[in-house]
Amino acid sequence: MATYQYRCPGCGPFDVTRPMGRALPEEQCPTCGLHGRRVFTAPMLPRTSAPLARALQSQEASAHEPRVVTEVPPARRHPTSAADPRQAQLPKP
Ligand SMILES: [Zn+2]
Incomplete structure (x- = not known):
């Protein structure tokens, strides 16, 4: 339907509500009984949100073409200073 x-x-x-493909060009209004013309609207197809689509594409790509990392990404080479100064006093590995 x-x-x-x-x-x-x-x-x-x-x-x-009618079976698919059985829409008439005009239907009787349920309120007043006049004939109403059909209005063509976009079909209500489920859409995947953009973030979910990117995540699904990334997941699928990693299954076939996993990215190999050969070095630490530049953004992580120099860790930013800790927000809490007491963390600098903790023992380093
Ligand atoms: Zn009406």
Whole structure:
């Protein structure tokens, strides 16, 4: 079943549920009984959000072409100073 949208000239938009591909060009308004014309709208397809799509693509790519790291990334070579000065007094490995 699919939901098709129609617009009544007096009441505005209303929905009619019909089997897929069986939509009529006009339907009777459930409120006033006038004939409303069909309104073509975008199908309600599920969309994957952009962050989720990137994560899924990255996961799939790593399964086939895992990235090999040969050196420490430049951003992590020089760790930033700790927010708490007491951490500088802790023993280093
Ligand atoms: Zn109506």
